[in-house]
Amino acid sequence: METLEDIKRDIMQCKRCELHKTKTNFVPGSGNERSEVFFVGEAPGKEEDLKGEPFVGNAGKLLTEMISLMGLCREDVFIANVLKCRPPNNRDPLPEEIEACGSYLLRQLEVVKPSVIICLGRYSTRFIFEAFGLNFSSITKLQGKVFEVSAWDKSVKIVALYHPAAILYKPQLRAEYEESFKRLASLVKKRQKSLFDF
Ligand code: URA
Numbered sequence: 194m195e196t197l198e199d200i201k202r203d204i205m206q207c208k209r210c211e212l213h214k215t216k217t218n219f220v221p222g223s224g225n226e227r228s229e230v231f232f233v234g235e236a237p238g239k240e241e242d243l244k245g246e247p248f249v250g251n252a253g254k255l256l257t258e259m260i261s262l263m264g265l266c267r268e269d270v271f272i273a274n275v276l277k278c279r280p281p282n283n284r285d286p287l288p289e290e291i292e293a294c295g296s297y298l299l300r301q302l303e304v305v306k307p308s309v310i311i312c313l314g315r316y317s318t319r320f321i322f323e324a325f326g327l328n329f330s331s332i333t334k335l336q337g338k339v340f341e342v343s344a345w346d347k348s349v350k351i352v353a354l355y356h357p358a359a360i361l362y363k364p365q366l367r368a369e370y371e372e373s374f375k376r377l378a379s380l381v382k383k384r385q386k387s388l389f390d391f
Pocket of ligand 1: 235237247249252253
């Protein structure tokens with residue numbers, strides 16, 4: 194059976210698109226292989242490119258705070274991006290880059306088999322919605338809603354949220370953002386309880 198280490202090894206020698214030429218480090222993803230909760234970001238930014246870790250810049254600090262509102266810490270969850278290399282100047286991912294890189298994320302999901310997938314931002318939401326047969330409209334319409342799909346012989350919840358960078362840019366959205374994460378806490382707790390009851 195494939196492991197996250199196997200996937201990381203493939204990522205670290207990837208030349209499927211041009212981004213490997215301009216990146217400093219690959220950012221494969223990090224966290225708990227056995228986590229019930231999988232966060233999907235878009236692509237590494239400057240800090241992530243320098244450190245080889247996802248969400249370690251300002252948006253990452255905000256994400257860490259939001260994860261704590263769920264009663265969890267970063268070691269409890271798994272975090273990976275759709276793209277494993279930084280697009281120059283943090284430009285938006287290109288369709289051909291998503292096409293080339295997306296299968297790494299799908300393989301990571303296959304290993305972790307999370308019960309809750311939280312998509313951060315438009316690109317990750319569109320990618321995950323398409324991969325799980327959900328209809329993507331717009332992040333503004335979908336954000337905060339919980340969708341349920343069947344995968345890995347269980348029910349999997351998929352949630353779209355604004356990207357934390359958007360909240361840094363528009364602090365007036367922060368209170369609503371915090372509420373969304375608090376609601377997610379009950380989703381995770383409910384699941385843990387039902388596992389316990391089983
Ligand atoms: N933004 C993302 O989408 N991912 C990161 O890892 C950092 C910033």
